[in-house]
Amino acid sequence: MLLRIQNIMWLLLSICYTVGGKASDSPPGFPAPLTLVNFASELKQGLHLVEFYSPYCSHCNSLAPIWEKTWESFHEEGEKLNITMSQVNCIESGDICAKENIEFYPNLRLYGPNGFIKNFSGKRKAEAFIEFMKTEAADPSNTEVIDSQSVALTGHHFAKLLAGASPTRYLVSFWPSEDISHVDEKIQFKNCRECSTFSKAWGKLSEKLKEFNIATGHLNCQSNELICKELGFANLLEAGNDGANREPRIALLVPNKTTNNFFVYENPLTTDIAVYEEFAKRLYSNNEVPELTEIQIMDIINKNFAPLEEQKLHLVFNYDVKTVFPEDFDILEYLIEPLSKIPNMYLYKSVGDLRKVTHSAFEEMYGLINYNETEAEKSLNEDAFALNTITQTPTFYLFKDGDKIPHVFPGYSTTEMRNLDAIMQWVNEYATPLITQVTESNFEDLLGSTPSRYSNVIIVLTDSSRPKEQIQNIKDLFIGYYDYEHIRQQNMFQLILDERNDKERRVAELKSQKAQAERILNTLRKEIPHTDDKAVILTYVDIAKQKDLLSNIGINSHLEHKAGDVIMIDRKTGFFYELNTFGSTLTSSPYEIKDTLRSLNFPGPSIFKYVKHGKLINSPYNGYFEHLNVVHRHGIWGYIVVGIIMFSLFKLRRAMTAHKIKERYNSQGLLGVYHQKKPLD
Numbered sequence: 001m002l003l004r005i006q007n008i009m010w011l012l013l014s015i016c017y018t019v020g021g022k023a024s025d026s027p028p029g030f031p032a033p034l035t036l037v038n039f040a041s042e043l044k045q046g047l048h049l050v051e052f053y054s055p056y057c058s059h060c061n062s063l064a065p066i067w068e069k070t071w072e073s074f075h076e077e078g079e080k081l082n083i084t085m086s087q088v089n090c091i092e093s094g095d096i097c098a099k100e101n102i103e104f105y106p107n108l109r110l111y112g113p114n115g116f117i118k119n120f121s122g123k124r125k126a127e128a129f130i131e132f133m134k135t136e137a138a139d140p141s142n143t144e145v146i147d148s149q150s151v152a153l154t155g156h157h158f159a160k161l162l163a164g165a166s167p168t169r170y171l172v173s174f175w176p177s178e179d180i181s182h183v184d185e186k187i188q189f190k191n192c193r194e195c196s197t198f199s200k201a202w203g204k205l206s207e208k209l210k211e212f213n214i215a216t217g218h219l220n221c222q223s224n225e226l227i228c229k230e231l232g233f234a235n236l237l238e239a240g241n242d243g244a245n246r247e248p249r250i251a252l253l254v255p256n257k258t259t260n261n262f263f264v265y266e267n268p269l270t271t272d273i274a275v276y277e278e279f280a281k282r283l284y285s286n287n288e289v290p291e292l293t294e295i296q297i298m299d300i301i302n303k304n305f306a307p308l309e310e311q312k313l314h315l316v317f318n319y320d321v322k323t324v325f326p327e328d329f330d331i332l333e334y335l336i337e338p339l340s341k342i343p344n345m346y347l348y349k350s351v352g353d354l355r356k357v358t359h360s361a362f363e364e365m366y367g368l369i370n371y372n373e374t375e376a377e378k379s380l381n382e383d384a385f386a387l388n389t390i391t392q393t394p395t396f397y398l399f400k401d402g403d404k405i406p407h408v409f410p411g412y413s414t415t416e417m418r419n420l421d422a423i424m425q426w427v428n429e430y431a432t433p434l435i436t437q438v439t440e441s442n443f444e445d446l447l448g449s450t451p452s453r454y455s456n457v458i459i460v461l462t463d464s465s466r467p468k469e470q471i472q473n474i475k476d477l478f479i480g481y482y483d484y485e486h487i488r489q490q491n492m493f494q495l496i497l498d499e500r501n502d503k504e505r506r507v508a509e510l511k512s513q514k515a516q517a518e519r520i521l522n523t524l525r526k527e528i529p530h531t532d533d534k535a536v537i538l539t540y541v542d543i544a545k546q547k548d549l550l551s552n553i554g555i556n557s558h559l560e561h562k563a564g565d566v567i568m569i570d571r572k573t574g575f576f577y578e579l580n581t582f583g584s585t586l587t588s589s590p591y592e593i594k595d596t597l598r599s600l601n602f603p604g605p606s607i608f609k610y611v612k613h614g615k616l617i618n619s620p621y622n623g624y625f626e627h628l629n630v631v632h633r634h635g636i637w638g639y640i641v642v643g644i645i646m647f648s649l650f651k652l653r654r655a656m657t658a659h660k661i662k663e664r665y666n667s668q669g670l671l672g673v674y675h676q677k678k679p680l681d
C-alpha cells in the first residue's frame with residue numbers, strides 16, 4: 001500500500017518535469033532497463049553503475065544520449081573490469097525505486113554484490129562516468145563478498161543466553177528494526193544514519209570473529225520491545241517524530257555465567273571492525289583473568305614497539321597463595337565492567353614477586369639514563385623505592401607495554417583492596433599508554449580531561465616515511481623522559497620526607513602540650529600524598545601523515561619544524577614551548593628534554609629565559625603582539641577586563657582633556673604635565 005502511494009507521488013513528481021518522451025534510437029545491443037525480475041540477481045554479479053530514471057524527467061532525457069554513448073564506447077572494457085552500466089525505469093519498476101529510496105531523477109549510484117556502495121556525484125559526462133567506473137572497478141573492497149555469520153536471535157533465544165545458558169561466546173547487536181533476518185539485507189532503516197554502513201561492518205566482523213570462536217547475533221528491537229527496554233536501549237524501539245538518530249548497540253555475552261555476563265560497548269560506533277574485535281577479545285580475556293609469570297611481565301616492560309602499534313596496559317592482581325582468601329578474588333569480577341571502558345586495558349593475576357620485578361624495571365630505567373659521562377652517575381634511591389612500593393598482598397600492579405616505570409596500588413589494608421572506587425580511581429590516574437598519537441579529536445582531552453597529576457604534554461614530531469629515524473626519535477624521547485622522572489621522583493621523595501618530619505614535629509608538639517589523643521591520631525592519620533602534579537604525558541605527531549595537525553590544533557609556530565623536534569605544552573596555562581635552555585629549537589635529545597622539563601617544572605635559581613618565552617595555543621597574537629596572550633588566555637573575561645580598562649582610560653582622558661581646557665582658562669593645575677598628544681596604545 002505504501003509503495004503504491006509512493007509510486008503515485010513519483011508519477012506526480014515526474015509529470016512536473018515532463019518535457020517529452022525518451023529518445024528511442026538506442027545503440028545496438030543496449031540493454032533493457034532492469035526490472036523486479038532481474039534487478040537483484042543481476043546486481044549480485046560484479047559492479048554496476050545504475051541510473052534510476054523516469055521517462056518523464058527532462059534531465060533524464062538530456063542525459064540519455066550521453067549515457068548511451070558512454071555505454072557504447074565502454075561496455076566491452078567494462079565487461080573485462082566486471083563493471084556494467086544499468087538502468088531502472090522508476091515508472092515501470094516503482095517497487096525497486098521505493099525499496100532503494102530513490103527521491104529524485106536521474107539518480108546515479110554504484111552497486112556491488114553487497115548492494116548500494118555510493119552515489120555518483122561527478123559531472124554527467126562520458127569521461128567522468130568512465131573515469132569513475134575504472135576507479136571503482138580497481139577498488140577490491142567494492143566486490144568483496146561479505147558472508148555474514150550473524151544469526152537472527154529471537155527474543156526467547158536471547159533471553160535464554162542472557163540467563164546463562166549460552167554455551168559459546170556471543171557478540172550481539174541491537175537494531176532499530178522490526179524484522180531483519182540477515183544483516184546484509186538492503187532494508188531502509190528509519191532515523192538511523194549509520195545503520196546501512198554499519199550493517200556491512202557487522203557482516204565483516206561476524207566473519208572475522210568466527211575465527212576466534214566468537215558467535216555473532218542480532219536482535220530486532222522493534223519486535224522485542226521488552227528486552228531492549230530492559231537493557232536500556234529504549235530509543236531503538238520506535239522512531240520518534242523528532243527524527244532523533246537511533247544507532248545500533250553492541251554487547252557481549254560471557255558463556256556459562258548467570259550474573260555479570262553482559263557487557264555493553266559504550267564507546268562511539270565505528271565501522272573499524274578492529275575496535276570491536278579488540279573489545280570482544282579483551283573482555284573474554286579479562287573474564288578469565290589469566291595468570292602472568294615474572295618473566296612474562298619483564299617481557300612487557302622490555303617490549304620494543306613501533307609507535308603505531310597498539311600498546312596494552314596490564315592490571316595485575318598480585319597475591320600470595322598462602323595468605324589469600326577466596327573473597328579477595330571477588331574484586332576481579334567487579335573490575336571487568338569498568339575496565340571494559342578503558343581501551344587496551346587487560347586484567348591478569350600473578351603469584352610472582354612483583355616488587356622484585358618492579359625493582360628490576362627501575363634498574364633498567366637507570367641503565368638508560370646514565371648516558372652522559374659528564375654527569376654524576378644516577379642510581380635508584382632504595383628508600384624512595386621502598387616507600388613507593390609499600391603495600392600488602394594481595395595488591396594491584398600496573399604495567400604498560402615498553403614502560404620501565406610500573407605502578408603499585410597504594411593499598412595498605414583489606415579495606416582498600418575491596419574498594420572498587422578507590423581502585424578504579426587509581427587505575428584511571430595511570431591508564432594512559434606510554435605514548436599517544438595526537439589527533440584533532442584527542443587533543444582537547446590531552447589538555448583537559450586527563451588527571452591533574454600531569455603538568456605537561458610533550459609532543460615529538462616524527463616521520464613515518466623514515467621508520468628508523470622515527471623509532472630513534474621516540475626512543476630518545478623516552479630516555480629524556482626517564483631522566484626527568486628521576487628528578488621528579490627524587491623531588492617528590494624529598495617532599496614526603498619534609499612532610500613527614502613536619503608531621504612528627506607536630507605530633508611531638510601536641511604530645512608535649514598533652515593534647516587529646518584524638519587530635520594526635522588525626523594528625524598522624526593525615527595522609528602524605530605520594531604524587532605531585534608534575535608528571536608528563538608523552539605524545540607524537542606523524543608529520544608524514546599529519547601535515548597540518550599542529551596549526552589545526554592551534555600551535556602556530558614561526559619555526560620550520562622537522563622530524564625530531566619537540567614541543568612542550570603547559571596544561572595549566574595553555575602555553576607551548578619550543579626552545580631549549582640554550583635558545584635553539586628543542587629536539588628529542590634526551591639531555592634537552594630533561595633540561596627543559598626541569599626548568600619548566602622545577603625552576604632553580606637561574607631562570608632560563610628562552611624556555612620562559614612560551615606561546616599560547618590557539619592565540620592570534622603569537623607574533624609581534626605576543627604580550628596580548630595574557631589577555632587572550634583568559635578568554636572573554638580577559639577581553640572584558642581589557643575593555644573596562646580601555647573604557648576607563650578613555651573616560652579618564654576625556655576628563656583630563658576637559659580639565660585641561662578648563663585649565664587653559666584657569667591656568668594653574670596639578671595635572672598640567674599631562675600631554676594630550678601622546679597616543680594611547
Ligand SMILES: *[C@@H]1O[C@H](CO)[C@@H](O)[C@H](O)[C@H]1NC(C)=O
Nearest residue numbers: 044045046047080082113143
Ligand atoms: C565478476 O564479479 C563476480 C561477482 O563478484 C564474480 O563472481 C566474477 O568472478 C567476476 N568476474 C571477473 C572477470 O572478475
Ligand SMILES: *[C@@H]1O[C@H](CO)[C@@H](O)[C@H](O)[C@H]1NC(C)=O
Nearest residue numbers: 101102103104107117118119
Ligand atoms: C546518496 O544520495 C542520497 C540521495 O539520493 C542521500 O540520501 C544519501 O545520503 C547519499 N548516500 C551517501 C552515502 O552519500
Ligand SMILES: *[C@@H]1O[C@H](CO)[C@@H](O)[C@H](O)[C@H]1NC(C)=O
Nearest residue numbers: 166167168169254255256257
Ligand atoms: C559451557 O558449559 C558447557 C556445558 O557445561 C561446556 O560444554 C562448554 O564448553 C562451556 N563453554 C565455555 C566457553 O566454557
Ligand SMILES: *[C@@H]1O[C@H](CO)[C@@H](O)[C@H](O)[C@H]1NC(C)=O
Nearest residue numbers: 371372373374375590591592
Ligand atoms: C651532558 O651534560 C652536559 C651538562 O652537564 C651537557 O652540556 C651536555 O650536552 C650533555 N651531553 C649529552 C650527550 O647529553
